[in-house]
Amino acid sequence: MDLEIRKRELVKEFSPLLKKSTKTSKIWIGFLIAVILVGLAAFIIQAVKGHEVTGMRDNVVWGIYIINFIFFVCLSYSGAFISGILHFFKTPWKNSVMRIVEIITVLSLIIGPIFILLCIGRLDRLHYLFIYPRIQSPITWDIIAIITDLIGCFIYLYLTFIPDFAILRDNSKKAPAWRQKLYRKLAIGYYDTPTQREKLHKITRTMSAMIIALAIIAYSVLAWIFSLTLQPGWNSSIFAPYFIVAGLYSGVGVIIIAMYLIRKFYHLEHYIRKIHFVGAGVILLVISLLFGYFTFSEYFSRWFSHKTHDINLLDTLFNRYFWMFIFANYIGVLVPIVILFFKKLRTIKSITFAALIAVLGLWFNRYLIVVPTLETPYLPIQDSRPEFIHYSATWIEWALSFAGVAAFILFFILLMRLVPIIPMSGIIDHEREQQKNPKSLTQNQKQ
Amino acid sequence: MKTTFYKYSVFALIIGLLLSTRSFSQEATVDDYRMLFYFSTIKQSDNSRTLEARFIARNKKDRKDKIPVFGAEIKFYNVFNDQELLLGKSKTNNEGTARITLPENQEYLTDEEGYINLKAYFAGTDAIDEQEEIISVKNLHLELDLKEIDSIKTVLVNAFVMDSLGTKLNIEESDIIISVNGMLSKMPIEEGSIEDGTFEFEMPTDIPGDVNGNLTVYAIIEDHDEFGNVITEKMVNWGVFNKQDEVKSNTLWSEAAPIWMYIVLTVLLVGVWANYAYTIKNLFSIKKEGKLLETSTEEQQATI
Numbered sequence: 001m002d003l004e005i006r007k008r009e010l011v012k013e014f015s016p017l018l019k020k021s022t023k024t025s026k027i028w029i030g031f032l033i034a035v036i037l038v039g040l041a042a043f044i045i046q047a048v049k050g051h052e053v054t055g056m057r058d059n060v061v062w063g064i065y066i067i068n069f070i071f072f073v074c075l076s077y078s079g080a081f082i083s084g085i086l087h088f089f090k091t092p093w094k095n096s097v098m099r100i101v102e103i104i105t106v107l108s109l110i111i112g113p114i115f116i117l118l119c120i121g122r123l124d125r126l127h128y129l130f131i132y133p134r135i136q137s138p139i140t141w142d143i144i145a146i147i148t149d150l151i152g153c154f155i156y157l158y159l160t161f162i163p164d165f166a167i168l169r170d171n172s173k174k175a176p177a178w179r180q181k182l183y184r185k186l187a188i189g190y191y192d193t194p195t196q197r198e199k200l201h202k203i204t205r206t207m208s209a210m211i212i213a214l215a216i217i218a219y220s221v222l223a224w225i226f227s228l229t230l231q232p233g234w235n236s237s238i239f240a241p242y243f244i245v246a247g248l249y250s251g252v253g254v255i256i257i258a259m260y261l262i263r264k265f266y267h268l269e270h271y272i273r274k275i276h277f278v279g280a281g282v283i284l285l286v287i288s289l290l291f292g293y294f295t296f297s298e299y300f301s302r303w304f305s306h307k308t309h310d311i312n313l314l315d316t317l318f319n320r321y322f323w324m325f326i327f328a329n330y331i332g333v334l335v336p337i338v339i340l341f342f343k344k345l346r347t348i349k350s351i352t353f354a355a356l357i358a359v360l361g362l363w364f365n366r367y368l369i370v371v372p373t374l375e376t377p378y379l380p381i382q383d384s385r386p387e388f389i390h391y392s393a394t395w396i397e398w399a400l401s402f403a404g405v406a407a408f409i410l411f412f413i414l415l416m417r418l419v420p421i422i423p424m425s426g427i428i429d430h431e432r433e434q435q436k437n438p439k440s441l442t443q444n445q446k447q
Numbered sequence: 448m449k450t451t452f453y454k455y456s457v458f459a460l461i462i463g464l465l466l467s468t469r470s471f472s473q474e475a476t477v478d479d480y481r482m483l484f485y486f487s488t489i490k491q492s493d494n495s496r497t498l499e500a501r502f503i504a505r506n507k508k509d510r511k512d513k514i515p516v517f518g519a520e521i522k523f524y525n526v527f528n529d530q531e532l533l534l535g536k537s538k539t540n541n542e543g544t545a546r547i548t549l550p551e552n553q554e555y556l557t558d559e560e561g562y563i564n565l566k567a568y569f570a571g572t573d574a575i576d577e578q579e580e581i582i583s584v585k586n587l588h589l590e591l592d593l594k595e596i597d598s599i600k601t602v603l604v605n606a607f608v609m610d611s612l613g614t615k616l617n618i619e620e621s622d623i624i625i626s627v628n629g630m631l632s633k634m635p636i637e638e639g640s641i642e643d644g645t646f647e648f649e650m651p652t653d654i655p656g657d658v659n660g661n662l663t664v665y666a667i668i669e670d671h672d673e674f675g676n677v678i679t680e681k682m683v684n685w686g687v688f689n690k691q692d693e694v695k696s697n698t699l700w701s702e703a704a705p706i707w708m709y710i711v712l713t714v715l716l717v718g719v720w721a722n723y724a725y726t727i728k729n730l731f732s733i734k735k736e737g738k739l740l741e742t743s744t745e746e747q748q749a750t751i
Binding site: 134135136141144148151152155159162187189190191195196199202203206207214217 | 703712715720725729733734
């Protein structure tokens with residue numbers, strides 16, 4: 001096999017993805033930009049008028065911003081975790097999903113922390129966190145963890161992009177000059193020589209292991225922000241592993257949804273196959289069982305201990321938030337389990353549906369962790385208006401939340417314009433391996 | 448097909464049960480409760496006497512489910528043979544307690560052995576049966592004396608009853624508790640026994656009193672078969688006022704984090720960032736090799 005010819009073939013195959021600009025995609029991008037602009041307008045209103053325009057008040061000081069923050073950050077950590085596992089253990093079918101996972105990881109880690117900034121009433125004092133950090137505060141740990149993790153994820157993502165940048169540099173003679181220049185810069189003189197390849201593989205492998213460890217630490221720190229307080233519903237010793245499992249649950253769910261959408265809109269049926277969905281579905285099944293177990297254990301111990309404040313919290317959950325509780329903790333767990341448990345039900349669409357239910361269920365689960373606890377404090381504010389005690393998000397908060405999701409999707413689309421969503425270098429590595437060991441099946445021959 | 452039907456029916460039933468957590472709860476009626484009626488008396492230090500009745504309904508199945516009976520009229524009597532002298536009446540409050548206090552000069556009818564027989568009575572309603580409880584107590588006199596004997600602060604207690612001729616008769620034996628007045632309740636400092644009508648106890652010297660050093664001391668006999676509850680108190684200037692020398696400001700945390708936290712954080716961060724540095728160093732070496740390759744290729748092309 002002539003490597004250069006193969007590289008040219010792959011660039012030719014994936015070039016339409018990089019250049020593709022259909023009418024539908026233009027409408028999509030326009031729509032996403034419009035949503036982001038509405039969010040921007042909402043942000044300006046919030047910045048001018050203050051948190052008065054949100055549903056956050058004295059009792060419930062955290063609303064859907066923090067829920068989005070947890071959701072996106074957990075998505076990122078789980079992406080890093082899964083990506084690290086796929087790379088470190090050289091999973092056979094990793095190539096098709098690897099880049100999706102990596103992009104999810106970095107983008108959600110960029111979008112997530114923006115939501116925490118929206119929670120801060122006095123943004124002008126933000127720099128105090130860096131000038132006067134308290135090492136004993138979990139908030140400080142979280143800032144350190146997020147920054148360290150963000151940089152680590154960027155480096156890791158870049159390492160996995162380098163071989164593809166090099167291939168694109170060498171085979172994009174017809175591309176616009178800016179694109180050629182960009183590829184040349186980003187490829188940092190990588191020519192896939194044995195020494196370069198060996199060095200790159202070594203540092204990518206080390207980084208993948210590092211990313212797994214970092215994800216676990218950062219996850220735990222995020223959970224400790226809640227569990228190290230004495231609030232009913234938060235003060236729990238299993239919160240850190242519970243967050244890890246919940247994060248993985250949402251992470252795998254979003255990966256499946258992304259796989260489905262990318263496969264459908266970019267016609268990548270040849271690369272993203274049913275086996276990938278089934279594999280991810282089985283992982284989702286295992287995690288949903290674990291998540292269900294943790295959720296049951298968490299609520300069961302609270303119910304059984306019969307502590308006054310825990311009982312008040314459970315009363316709130318089973319009355320005011322009854323349907324949300326049922327959706328988050330019953331439907332959001334049982335429906336994916338039922339769909340994924342039976343082999344006959346495991347079709348691409350049903351697996352994606354299960355993932356969608358899991359992701360929605362998990363978002364509501366986060367809502368139930370944050371808001372009802374704040375609505376049932378140890379010392380309630382007396383004689384205040386119901387809207388000061390109970391929380392409901394305003395259009396400003398929803399606009400900014402949807403703007404976050406839109407930004408996530410938009411950046412995803414733009415990144416897919418920069419590098420192919422299926423790593424070309426991965427395909428070449430795979431074929432090279434195959435040449436060395438012809439008996440092994442290729443990922444595409446398996447099903 | 449039938450099996451599938453059953454399978455899904457069972458599944459739907461389980462989901463149904465989960466959704467409707469309160470489907471099987473029923474309204475409780477008065478028949479589900481057992482009435483508990485308690486009666487006690489406390490003789491105070493000023494010789495007044497409190498009569499207290501507690502009226503509680505307890506669920507027959509769930510013993511933790513207790514409801515105070517509110518607004519029930521309780522009549523208190525002094526009973527002697529067939530005579531019943533009404534001492535007073537009171538309605539139970541929202542804790543199920545009805546209470547009256549009889550003055551120190553209250554005359555009681557006593558039996559031959561000197562017992563005062565007291566009765567608490569609830570007449571009953573359509574739903575709740577009548578309730579009655581009788582207790583018999585002797586009129587115990589509990590004297591508390593606080594003296595410094597040879598510079599030792601001593602608590603002296605005398606306990607006696609009066610016979611019909613007005614002669615003091617020391618009681619043989621009874622448990623007694625010595626307490627001091629705390630911020631919220633009485634704090635016991637000694638538990639002992641009265642023998643031949645007396646009890647002596649050396650008072651500790653390190654008990655804080657109020658700002659002026661005053662300390663309220665109580666001698667208490669609780670739930671005695673013959674005397675019921677008797678309490679007496681006296682104030683004395685034996686307290687040690689502990690002045691707080693150091694005023695601590697209200698801080699949320701300690702000034703500095705524990706050492707182990709700095710060590711763990713440093714080790715973690717150095718480990719991670721060292722790896723980043725190592726990765727970037729390798730990237731530079733890849734770049735360097737690439738540049739060398741580019742230069743040699745350009746030179747070769749120039750030669751050609």
